[in-house]
Amino acid sequence: MHDIRFIRENPEAFDAGLKKRNLAALSAELLEIDKRRRAAISGSEGLQARRKALSQRVGIAKRKGEPAEALMGEVAALEESLKKGEAEAARLDEELTHRLEVLPNLPFDDVPEGTDEHGNVEVRRHGNQRNFSFAPKDHVTLGEATGEMDFAQAVKISGARFVFLKAHLARLERALAQFMLDLHTSEEGGYTEVNPPLLVRDNAAYGVGQLPKFAEDMFHTDNGYWLVPTAEVPLTNLVNDTVLDEKELPLRFTAFTPCFRSEAGAAGKDTRGMIRLHQFPKVELVSITTPEQSAAEHERMTGRAEEVLKRLGLAFRTIVLCGGDMGPASRKTYDIEVWLPGQNAYREISSCSNCGDYQARRMGARYRPREGKGTRFVHTLNGSGLAVGRTLVAVLENYQNEDGSVTVPEVLRPYMGGLVTIPAPAGRK
RNA sequence: GGACAGGUGGCCGAGCGGUUUAAGGCACACGCUUGGAAAGCGUGCGUGGUGUAACAGCCACCGCGGGUUCGAAUCCCGCCCUGUCCGCCA
Numbered sequence: 001m002h003d004i005r006f007i008r009e010n011p012e013a014f015d016a017g018l019k020k021r022n023l024a025a026l027s028a029e030l031l032e033i034d035k036r037r038r039a040a041i042s043g044s045e046g047l048q049a050r051r052k053a054l055s056q057r058v059g060i061a062k063r064k065g066e067p068a069e070a071l072m073g074e075v076a077a078l079e080e081s082l083k084k085g086e087a088e089a090a091r092l093d094e095e096l097t098h099r100l101e102v103l104p105n106l107p108f109d110d111v112p113e114g115t116d117e118h119g120n121v122e123v124r125r126h127g128n129q130r131n132f133s134f135a136p137k138d139h140v141t142l143g144e145a146t147g148e149m150d151f152a153q154a155v156k157i158s159g160a161r162f163v164f165l166k167a168h169l170a171r172l173e174r175a176l177a178q179f180m181l182d183l184h185t186s187e188e189g190g191y192t193e194v195n196p197p198l199l200v201r202d203n204a205a206y207g208v209g210q211l212p213k214f215a216e217d218m219f220h221t222d223n224g225y226w227l228v229p230t231a232e233v234p235l236t237n238l239v240n241d242t243v244l245d246e247k248e249l250p251l252r253f254t255a256f257t258p259c260f261r262s263e264a265g266a267a268g269k270d271t272r273g274m275i276r277l278h279q280f281p282k283v284e285l286v287s288i289t290t291p292e293q294s295a296a297e298h299e300r301m302t303g304r305a306e307e308v309l310k311r312l313g314l315a316f317r318t319i320v321l322c323g324g325d326m327g328p329a330s331r332k333t334y335d336i337e338v339w340l341p342g343q344n345a346y347r348e349i350s351s352c353s354n355c356g357d358y359q360a361r362r363m364g365a366r367y368r369p370r371e372g373k374g375t376r377f378v379h380t381l382n383g384s385g386l387a388v389g390r391t392l393v394a395v396l397e398n399y400q401n402e403d404g405s406v407t408v409p410e411v412l413r414p415y416m417g418g419l420v421t422i423p424a425p426a427g428r429k
Numbered sequence: 430g431g432a433c434a435g436g437u438g439g440c441c442g443a444g445c446g447g448u449u450u451a452a453g454g455c456a457c458a459c460g461c462u463u464g465g466a467a468a469g470c471g472u473g474c475g476u477g478g479u480g481u482a483a484c485a486g487c488c489a490c491c492g493c494g495g496g497u498u499c500g501a502a503u504c505c506c507g508c509c510c511u512g513u514c515c516g517c518c519a
Binding site: 038041042044045048049051054055056057058059060062063068069071072073074075076093242244245366368374375 | 439447448456457475476478479480487488489498499500510
């Protein structure tokens with residue numbers, strides 16, 4: 001949600017931001033609505049003030065036992081133009097809100113130009129793509145060979161884009177999640193673990209910007225709940241409708257949850273394997289900060305997500321998304337892409353966004369600055385730390401051995417009961 | 430699912446048709462006091478909009494929406510939400 005006052009004072013910056021989003025300039029049009037809206041408000045407020053004063057005089061007259069009919073008549077005469085004025089003001093105010101709430105956030109100046117993913121810019125790389133002495137298999141081949149990754153049965157029960165993980169792979173997923181949570185909640189991580197609701201109401205989905213534009217991407221229950229597409233929704237809404245003290249900031253929350261996405265419009269995309277499912281596990285990171293801190297917090301958060309991959313020994317690159325490829329709520333987004341030998345490609349495993357005050361405005365999340373009066377909107381940030389299902393894919397593909405066994409990365413072994421190798425399919429019963 | 434109760438500022442809480450300009454308390458800020466602190470005392474302090482160079486001023490807001498009235502936090506209707514008890518249930 002944009003601040004009309006910002007647009008009023010910085011129309012050219014606003015239009016420049018829209019341009020980076022590949023949208024046409026709108027400030028002139030919006031300011032015209034705003035102008036009419038303010039005129040309507042001024043007009044109706046004048047009439048309201050008049051009615052209030054007259055009504056008070058009626059009260060005084062009645063108490064004194066004086067006739068009040070003349071005054072009452074005056075109020076009645078205002079009635080029609082008052083109603084019209086109020087309705088016009090309300091209509092224009094609503095129109096402006098509807099126009100503003102569907103617009104995406106303005107990209108920061110350091111966000112690159114571009115219309116799609118080709119405009120994204122790599123900012124760093126870490127680790128080496130493993131050299132295989134054999135042809136590496138993808139995670140589906142590896143997982144199905146042992147029967148521990150079962151798409152065929154999932155289809156019968158839930159349809160496409162679902163999977164059963166069993167035995168070592170089920171445990172590996174749990175191990176990954178626990179490893180990530182332990183890292184994020186450690187002293188250097190600084191996040192507080194949260195176990196949030198996974199069904200939310202409209203207002204929560206609206207607050208983070210999922211509604212009204214992205215209703216078709218979420219699952220909806222027949223009694224009005226949305227299944228969360230990411231824990232960002234409940235975690236960020238932890239500050240919905242609150243006024244925080246500056247000294248409480250920053251707040252850092254992490255949660256391990258399933259995420260539910262209908263993947264509308266993704267027909268035919270990533271149909272093989274665990275890359276794109278209707279239900280997937282993810283460890284989410286959310287930070288609530290002051291406007292001054294948010295850029296530094298964004299770097300920090302991205303660094304914490306990268307730290308997971310470093311400790312797992314997985315090669316990755318970090319890219320900054322261009323204006324045309326960012327999510328609507330974001331002012332700047334880093335994607336972290338992990339190397340997948342089975343796909344011979346880097347694939348997104350985390351996305352870290354600084355949403356500025358865009359979500360805070362929508363959900364009413366403010367703080368009292370230490371200095372100065374009044375309240376200000378907080379900045380909200382969210383990132384994956386990491387997508388657990390895709391991390392499992394990365395571990396399988398990167399740590400596979402020629403016989404189909406998979407070496408367990410060292411940091412995960414304590415979570416796997418000391419297991420060093422997930423055995424090859426041959427020789428199993 | 431059934432019955433009842435209730436939604437007021439950052440929080441608690443009074444008000445139930447007209448000097449409410451929403452009492453009072455807590456929290457917060459500043460000052461006095463103190464060796465220092467606590468306590469105490471004093472002052473300030475809601476949100477949004479409009480308006481202004483900035484103040485001032487003005488309007489709205491007591492869950493949301495409609496209605497009654499000259500006038501609604503207060504009365505009426507609908508909706509949403511919360512709580513309590515009962516039932517069912519992991």
